[in-house]
Amino acid sequence: MKHDLKGKKQLYGLTFSEITQIVKDEGFPAFTAKQIADWLYKKEISSISEMTNLSLKIREQLSEKYEFGLTPFTKVDVSSDGTKKYLFTTSNNKFVEAAYIPETERATLCVSTQAGCKMGCLFCMTGKQGFQGNLSTNEILNQFRSIPEFQTISNLVYMGMGEPFDNLDNVLSSLEILTSEWGYAWSPKRITVSSIGIIPAMITFLEKSNCNLAISLHNPFDDERRQLMPIQNVYPIQEVIAEIKRADLGRQQRISFEYIMFDGVNDTDKHVKALVKLLSGLKCRINLIRFHSIPLTPLKGTPDERIMEFRNALTTKGVFTTIRASRGQDIQAACGLLSTKEMGKNNS
Amino acid sequence: MNTWNDLKYKEVLVVDNKNLAKDAYILTFKRTFNFVAGQVVGLGINTLIEPRLYSIASGENDDYVEILYTEKADGKLTPMLSLLKKGDKILVSSPFGSFTENNDSPILIATGTGIAPFISMLKSGKGRAATLIHGVSFPDYFYYADYLEKELGDRYIRCCSKFYSTDYFNGRVTQYIQEHQVDPNKKYYLCGVAEMVVDTRDILISKGIPYRNILAEIYF
Numbered sequence: 001m002k003h004d005l006k007g008k009k010q011l012y013g014l015t016f017s018e019i020t021q022i023v024k025d026e027g028f029p030a031f032t033a034k035q036i037a038d039w040l041y042k043k044e045i046s047s048i049s050e051m052t053n054l055s056l057k058i059r060e061q062l063s064e065k066y067e068f069g070l071t072p073f074t075k076v077d078v079s080s081d082g083t084k085k086y087l088f089t090t091s092n093n094k095f096v097e098a099a100y101i102p103e104t105e106r107a108t109l110c111v112s113t114q115a116g117c118k119m120g121c122l123f124c125m126t127g128k129q130g131f132q133g134n135l136s137t138n139e140i141l142n143q144f145r146s147i148p149e150f151q152t153i154s155n156l157v158y159m160g161m162g163e164p165f166d167n168l169d170n171v172l173s174s175l176e177i178l179t180s181e182w183g184y185a186w187s188p189k190r191i192t193v194s195s196i197g198i199i200p201a202m203i204t205f206l207e208k209s210n211c212n213l214a215i216s217l218h219n220p221f222d223d224e225r226r227q228l229m230p231i232q233n234v235y236p237i238q239e240v241i242a243e244i245k246r247a248d249l250g251r252q253q254r255i256s257f258e259y260i261m262f263d264g265v266n267d268t269d270k271h272v273k274a275l276v277k278l279l280s281g282l283k284c285r286i287n288l289i290r291f292h293s294i295p296l297t298p299l300k301g302t303p304d305e306r307i308m309e310f311r312n313a314l315t316t317k318g319v320f321t322t323i324r325a326s327r328g329q330d331i332q333a334a335c336g337l338l339s340t341k342e343m344g345k346n347n348s
Numbered sequence: 349m350n351t352w353n354d355l356k357y358k359e360v361l362v363v364d365n366k367n368l369a370k371d372a373y374i375l376t377f378k379r380t381f382n383f384v385a386g387q388v389v390g391l392g393i394n395t396l397i398e399p400r401l402y403s404i405a406s407g408e409n410d411d412y413v414e415i416l417y418t419e420k421a422d423g424k425l426t427p428m429l430s431l432l433k434k435g436d437k438i439l440v441s442s443p444f445g446s447f448t449e450n451n452d453s454p455i456l457i458a459t460g461t462g463i464a465p466f467i468s469m470l471k472s473g474k475g476r477a478a479t480l481i482h483g484v485s486f487p488d489y490f491y492y493a494d495y496l497e498k499e500l501g502d503r504y505i506r507c508c509s510k511f512y513s514t515d516y517f518n519g520r521v522t523q524y525i526q527e528h529q530v531d532p533n534k535k536y537y538l539c540g541v542a543e544m545v546v547d548t549r550d551i552l553i554s555k556g557i558p559y560r561n562i563l564a565e566i567y568f
Contacts, residue, residue, distance in 0.1 A: 117542065118541070118542040118566060118567065118568040119542065119566060120542040120546050120549075120566045122549070127542060128547075128550070130541065130546070131541070131542055131543070163568075166568055198568075200352070200355065200398075222446075227559060227560050227562070227563065230545065230564040231566070232446075233445055233447040233563075234388060234444070234565075236446065296550045296554060298558075298559045299559075
């Protein structure tokens with residue numbers, strides 16, 4: 001449970017069982033737990049004093065040890081295409097980013113799960129910060145709740161900074177709050193968690209959550225993926241996919257594979273063939289992503305024409321393939337860029 | 349979270365749990381499996397606490413397996429590992445992982461306990477004519493220094509960032525690599541925390557090493 005600077009614990013981000021425990025410990029009537037959950041997740045208030053159906057005594061008792069627990073963003077960059085990138089400061093003074101991406105019929109928020117990342121992928125800016133810590137459930141959900149567009153968000157993707165399955169407990173708690181009747185009561189279909197494929201945590205996720213899963217694939221060949229993503233040494237993508245094929249997936253649960261296109265690296269016909277073979281028998285989608293260069297990377301993005309050809313070749317072979325629209329390029333919406341810049345300022 | 353779910357594991361008896369330096373230990377148990385140098389095992393004390401992965405630090409043909417670890421005060425597992433004594437039971441998974449490639453004359457770069465897979469490689473007779481660059485904060489953390497001095501001679505390069513001495517390079521591994529020439533024809537193997545891996549890889553690439561010649565193992 002996260003504490004604020006005054007030592008108070010934060011209510012926002014607690015699961016119903018945690019709220020129930022507090023109610024029990026404090027000697028409040030049992031029905032208070034439902035009331036508190038409603039105030040936290042179904043109404044737009046930001047302080048305990050606004051929980052007006054709790055008695056004044058309960059509110060005062062709660063306020064002695066707890067605070068509501070919302071933290072405002074510290075900065076926002078706005079793109080010409082409407083994408084907004086919010087910067088939040090975490091409890092240990094690190095920076096995390098959330099990207100709000102409005103479209104015609106929906107609005108997606110991309111949230112972070114860690115400050116920095118341990119995975120060290122060659123193409124990722126967040127990895128260049130090293131790892132500063134896991135976000136608490138409060139800090140994950142605060143990105144969603146504390147932006148002005150909160151009520152317009154239709155989809156959530158856990159694709160920001162960090163590896164969600166390296167912070168599984170807090171990620172699962174946040175999903176529980178988002179999808180439970182006592183919480184935000186969102187359909188799991190509206191939420192996608194993206195991972196590079198930490199197998200044991202992925203199995204637990206598939207057992208406990210019906211939210212969609214996206215796996216960062218980026219290369220179907222063992223030796224080539226190893227050069228891009230060190231995780232391949234421990235949890236090879238071939239085994240990740242074998243585990244997904246073995247899993248008892250929820251009927252609504254969608255599996256997709258993220259595939260950043262690197263010029264001459266993973267965009268050849270042999271890659272198409274290997275992808276088709278690797279994913280054979282799995283109902284899934286490949287999402288092709290344009291690579292936007294980051295400092296000190298030896299990789300270049302595949303030209304658009306080749307991305308289309310690659311998409312068409314996969315589609316022809318029966319693999320449902322889409323190309324992700326690039327958004328927020330003028331504000332460097334790729335995760336890690338804004339917070340790295342902010343870290344640099346603080347360190348200089 | 350119980351993430352022992354897909355790991356096949358056995359209960360084994362601790363043979364030794366030696367304190368090497370402040371918060372640093374070598375845990376030893378009898379080898380009951382075959383492995384390839386560079387592989388990891390999941391280690392734990394029971395199935396209620398999630399296992400952590402550790403690179404094996406002993407040779408493929410040694411009778412005993414050695415695991416190098418540091419105690420993290422806020423960790424769930426390592427404060428309990430550090431209390432283990434001879435005869436205590438631990439859970440050890442089957443070895444897995446593929447940070448196992450080896451070439452002649454490789455450049456091995458590690459910080460802290462990231463040296464473990466390279467020790468295993470060298471003790472298994474692999475990585476002929478390797479150069480090992482090891483970075484630590486204080487000299488006590490130059491694990492296996494006697495063995496490495498004997499085995500590698502001048503090709504054992506020690507970098508110490510927080511304690512001055514004329515016996516080794518004073519500074520971080522990244523600073524050493526920045527200040528010295530690198531050979532674009534060699535293979536570079538990195539192991540340690542993500543920040544070191546990412547920074548070192550960036551420096552090597554900026555000095556003309558093709559990214560395909562750099563392989564990394566990360567700690568998570």
